[in-house]
Amino acid sequence: MVSMKKLFTIPILLLLAGCDIAVLDAKSETGQDQAFLIWFSFGLMMIVLLIVFILFARFVWKYRETNQNKDTLPKDVKGNKKLEITWTTLAVLLLAVLAVPTVSITYNQSPILSSSEESEQAVHVTVTGQQYFWTFDYENGKQTTNKLVIPANKTIVFHLKSSDVIHSFWIPRLAGKTDVLPGKELLYKIANPEIGTYEGHCAEFCGVQHAKMQFTTQVVSNEDYEKWLEVRAQKGG
Template sequence: MKKLGLLLSLLLLTGCNIAVLEPKSETASDQAFLIVFSFWLMMIVVLTVFVLFVRFVYKYRYTDNKKDFMPKDVKGNKKLEATWIILPILLLAVLAVPTIAITYEQSPVAGDQSDHEGTHIYVTAQQFSWTFEHETGKEVQNDLVIPEGESIILHLNSKDVIHSFWVPHLGGKVDVLPGEELVYVIENPEIGTYQGKCAEYCGIQHAKMTFEANVVSIEDYERYVNED
């Protein structure tokens, strides 16, 4: 039964579409880099521990020749102690540098602290839909249209409860708070249609709170926002 369960789990995983690892914007690419970088860094740790584990199990296994062997008493090893203190610090430092840099650059800011230049879109979340208002005054529901290759400045607000704005291909999750505007920037999106959703449980119809993010050419975007 255990083997069957494992096989079924693997089959389910092969059908997963991990959108965050298929970035379609500069913002999402930086975030995907952090995921992949941290994964392989941790794989180095896992591999090292596994190799040492196998080596020690084999070296110190019980045999007839060792049944009367008494190892000498060892009180400490300064070299080994320094190694397992210094190496984790170095690994954390290597991981921390790009993590802090990218997180600091991409974190949403309060509306009055934003000075970004680009295409501004005002996003309002409410149970259970999204409203997108463009700079021309055009307002639509559940259909986000943005131009390719631009800085997209999203002004996020909520009318009721806490929601979470998320288009996995374009960027990470951002909380949308009632009574507070947060500004989130998506850099250089690629042309395509991507699924967006609310990633914070917000009520009984939370699963229906989805939208499409359509990245189009600059010319098509200009026509779109200026048409009736």
């Protein structure tokens, strides 16, 4: 039988194991909004869980079997309409509270089909997924493979394409997963990334070498980004 001491160590180990959860260590405005939704929904869930456990402990103690009541048959009562209405109303209110930021953030961050209405202030990068690597094309016509370079504190618009099967573009510390579809171009924005180096992945199984479909993202200052584009141009790509 597992001792109580070992039982208490299980949640501690789980918390320690999740200390470096990339999506919760967001390094962009887009990622921070998504992390907020995770923490917000988690907080609401913990409030509900706490109330349930408190009521559970209270009822277990209050209606426990004792020498005085062990021979007493509890009275059969009908449902309490006030309590039923209260629980239902609270559940609807909690869902409504969760729905407001969820709908707002997901609506603003959802990828859209390519159109002519593109912000001139944004930096545009065409991303092409193919078995089993990523190609990045920049506004000056230069191209990199499995290495993405973007400026910090800008809005980055990715033009997502696939040349074969469905892929999923994902930089965990910058933003969530976005499907890359053959025959369609989707626009996905990441706002104000922070300077740093981040790992990117294909999050959709796309073939036998799917695990190798990774890339590195370097977020640099705007000055360094302009210099990098010039160097790439001088080298001819």
